[in-house]
Amino acid sequence: MEKVIVVEGISDKTRIAPLIAEPVTILCTNGTVSATRLEEMLLPFEGQDIIILVDADASGDKLRKLIKREFPEARHFHIDRSYKEVATTPLRKLIDVLIAADVRVLNPVAGND
Template structure:
């Protein structure tokens, strides 16, 4: 399961993934209670966090680290700022490093 901030992040990475993976949008920074409500149904699954390289992304990351310390965090370069504007090739590399199967046609192209 992948946690992203917004719908544009989800629509950017979803076509890159070649396996059934749930992508959860938090819609930005949220409360600890709301985060638990969103993630509780996925308890026991691998939680992957892929959020923007900005202040709200870092706040969300800190909250996830506190509430779900087992979550794995993956980062985009600060120069891209947002998941939604990160080049496809970079996102593919991040997903591969998270052991997520990616669309081979995109990975090879």
């Protein structure tokens, strides 16, 4: 099954993309979106493995709530609240989250920043 990872911003996408060792579509919501916009974004990927990886802040929480309502089959993965943003989470922690989401990563022992 193909995988789609939903992140909030381009900085999140550029942070995780180099870690991934399989074909994955990474979608940016560019912050909180409306239910209509979210549907337009995710409907083409219905039936695929939708993985949610958004910031651990108020806008990320709001987005998660909307996604849970509109796409209950999506799988949610979380970064530690102490890092706040996906873009500022240490690579090692992001690798751990991706592995937990069954996403193949490049050299999982690397990334000690």
